[in-house]
Amino acid sequence: MADSKRKIDNHSLNANNQTLEIFSLIWLDANTVAKDIQAAEQKLRSVINQLKKFQDVAQCQKYIEERSNNERLLVIVSGRLGREIVPIIHKLRPVISIYVYCMDKKSNEEWASKFSKVKAVVVQFDKLIARIETDFKVHQVVEEPFSINFFSTNTGVGKSTGGINGKFAFYQILMDCLLRLKSTDKDTKELIDCCKQQYEGNSSDMRIIDEFEKNYSPDNALWWYTRQSFFYKTLNAVLRIENIHMIFLFRAYIADIHRLLEKHQDKSPVRVFRCQLMSTDELETLKQNQGQFISINSFFSTSTDYQQALSFFNKSGVKDGLEQVLFNIDADPKMVITKPFANIIAHSEFAHESEVLFMLGAIFRVKRIIRSSEDKLWIIRMGLCHEDEHDLKEVLTDMKKDLGSGETNLRTLGKILWKMGKFDLSEKYFIRLLNELSSNDPLHEDLYQDLADLASQVGDYDKSVQWKKKLWAFRNPNVPSVPVKNDEPTSDMDLGNAGRRVAKTNRKYEIRVSMNSASENFHSYIDFSRAALKIRNSLIRFVNVLCLKF
Template identity: 45%
Template sequence: MVTTLQYFVSTIRLNFRIHKQEEESSSSSNNMFTASAGNSTLEVGGEFVFLQTLIDCLLRMKPNKQDINELICELEKKYENNTTMLNCLHNFHDTYSRDKTIYWYSKESFFYETINTALRQQDIHTMFLWRSFLFDMYHQLRELQSEQKIKVYRGQNVSKRELETLKKRIGKLISVNSFLSTSIDRTMAAFFADSGAKSDDLAPVLFEIEADPLMVDTKPFADISKHSQHPDEQEILFMFGSIFRVVKIHQEIEPVWIIEMKLCDDDDEDVQEVLEYMQKQNGKGETNLQTLAKLMWQMGHHDLAKKYYVHFLKDLQSDDALQLSVYEDIAAIESQKGDYNGSMKWKQKALEFERLNTAFHSNNSRVPTIHSSARWARKAITVAGGHGLGKGLNQLYLPEGLIVDDDRTVYIADWWNNRVMACKQNEIEGCIVVGENRDELEELFRPSDLIIDKEQDCFIISDNGKRRVVRCSRENTVTSVETILDNILCWGLTIDDEGSLYVTDIEKHAVRRYRRGENMTTGTIVAGGNKRGKLNNQFNTPLYVFVDSEHAIYVSDHENHRVMKWVEGATEGIRVAGGQSAGQDLAHLWYPNGIIVDKEGTIYIADSQNHRVMRWHQGEPQGELVAGGHGQGENDDQLNEPKSLSFDNNGNMYVTDKNNHRVQLFSIH
């Protein structure tokens, strides 16, 4: 009898809280649900998809103390005349821990009220400030995820307008705009559905929700009883943003409407479209303020977009290449708002940044600072070639190495055409810089790589087919060449900040260094040279080489499917990217080619046979995809044996797409 009474009281209390949530929802102008725009193809740009994308962005954004302190200050202002709530807030601030998130949510306090109000009203900045606690709720719900298929109920009143909207969504998706509390007791939920406030504008509704834990991962649900302030209530809580399919709407007994819904699984065709769109917008891994700012811009929240962009700028180093794209984006936002003076101000900042950051050397040993979370457009623009293989000025034939100058002119080792091409921005045809001379000594044969030596104002070219390295002036459009290294099967080359030249000797499986002003006959072996092999002091066909500011040497060890790093003076290297063998997952490479290392030690790799470009953060066991990776092909988001990489001053990435006979530009975001 006591157990029955306790159950009855706890069930009433739970449904009363649900009823209170309903009243709070009804008092706002926002509906409880956001509906999808279509049946199978979700309308990109719709509120439904943007909400899901926003949730995904916030849950993957790293919190910080500054934002939490701002949230506490905002709440102190809100409750400045409520001593009880202020005491509760200060207790929360002093004692909160991640394993107590559900407890604080279930407690009758500011937490439940503020967080759900912000979610329902889509108060984005408040949601942003709450993101660390939303993240904690998400993870605690995942840890407590129900293990069995369950049917739960929620009785409440909804506006008749929202009911009519839901009737039109039968068979389609809807998303809940807040955390959703439900009960396992149908009878009590139905009672509360019919006992709400009477109004001509409201209709009593009983939601019947079928949820299978095996089908869902991105939006968990759980019995939170054991972690709640009310452990006897058996409350089933759904993550905010949970997606349901409306199955049926009918009346059993007037006036209560029964709305049958099913929690959608992550493999649902329609949900997959949402998830793919989220991934396209937010990328993989950790998001940041730039990601959020771009999303706000797309959603039409210009002031918030600018706010987050400005906040993001404060976290960047003074020479970070992302600054330029942020300046340009803010200028565009100001222009869209009609503030043309403000737009010009930010454009001037962009021009000044470009002016100050065009002074770095255009060779493989120096690259602009690239933010660790920088992303590039999924789809590339062709800036050279792309008109089939051939000898025309708008064509390439199996291009290999490339370099981008300060004015964004792309210089390409056009391998099979035995020439070096220069292609300027926005011009369909390039011009021949070196090659196609009548004098046999001036001809190139299978050039594989090139760099620019700014101090000598010349190109240095690996003329692989003639077993030599040549130098030629940049002054003339077509110029003569001078052999500076002979009888060496060189492939890749680079130059350090002291002017020393480094070349890969693929015949001797070594890297040689030639100091400026010293004898250029033999050079010094500074990596490898211990015959072909896979030991740490060996290479198996070293192709491309990079030297950082500390003179550490990075080598794409082609047939060992790895990148090796040799610190200055070392007798063996360490593997810094790739696995023990070829592979297609993120922990492996498959015939790596061109490499670039930024100032943070992050390695960018042309992973040729995987048809992708990888980024490998220092010390990480696996890399991440930054371009390509969508299968071998010729579409804008595909590559076919990428060979070499280069970055311009702004951090845009250029890739020689060998078997597509083109150079692709991936714009930095």
């Protein structure tokens, strides 16, 4: 369990507050607010939805410098402003391509040629669009952030739930839970609404969202995944940035893809390849984990064609500070238990590409990492594993006991997130389930108790009292109120303050006792709070009274 003193995390369930794509366009030009460029904006957004416009170099620079290394920016600059900003932003990791859109091609090519990320100097807008569209297809293959978890077999490494092994295991359990959690019409509507809000004003993608809403079926999930549309871009992004609530909303579609991969699972062992641009630090982390396990936190697209995989590097070019990495993977279907893989050429929008797709969460062992002098790239040899391998089986089996078999529910999901330290999300899924239950469903009792315990753990004793009151009222529907003495605290504030004083005393003397464990129902909880108020200045008396409660 994560540290109980940790504050409730601020991971908002409102996915609309954050970008649902990895790639963004930045346009720096003194004339980007002119009315005649609205059509140009539509064309740009038909390629990459996220478009941010600037007229001021300093503001643009500040925005770019504040971007996460997991974001990918394609930057359009005018000739005059480009001379100022390109030398400053050129080496920043999020910036992957720069385009100079100008009127004097020759003079701007002179200064732009010094910067490898400048992909083109163009004077015609249609040529700019065409070049961005071509480059973007390559960027989606080699530039998307590589989201992985590690599992180390080294003694004493990351054994806690907060360590690297804990994160690895929790992700596996979380995905297992989500795949077994039935989706609802409410979830589907929320997902579609999120996407519509994200793509508002983008006529091209809005048409595709409408088409998806009307025509999607589980049997064409792979076709939708391979199609260049909001579905692929959004799903891939939320998996890579680990936006848990959006993954929750996408779970039905993830389950559809999983089912199709199982149905079309390859029958024979295959060797596949995947090219990737990585930072030196990312590559070094993988080197340090040779012989260990990794899990890929997104769908993992590979090719059976070695030369086709390498061709993406030829198209993307070499970039400062980045390493060209080729994954060389051996996959045997005998290793598959819950994470299938399949050649999806017959189900893809791009029928000419020999693509083998691995289920998200697929586990691999990093066998060897070598430098190829011939191709001037790093080769990472990996083998597909399954979760019953000796080193993995013990930790995953123990954690999966809580899941049981069959369908899961929102309470199960909430408990997993609680253990992961995602307290705010855990609370919201408990409440989401409460709102779905009938008024007399006995599960209310468990959820009220969970919510009270969770609030107590994070130090919100006022909220804990509120949930205890709801629990008591549910257990005693015919009793109007709790009788109290006139000289003792009755308000939630009084009881909450009492709880905080008890917690302060506990911390001072390093006695870690959960307030909730002192009571089995609301009456005894009130009694405990009254007693706590009276004995706050005496640790010995506090311990004696607490012992009597047990």
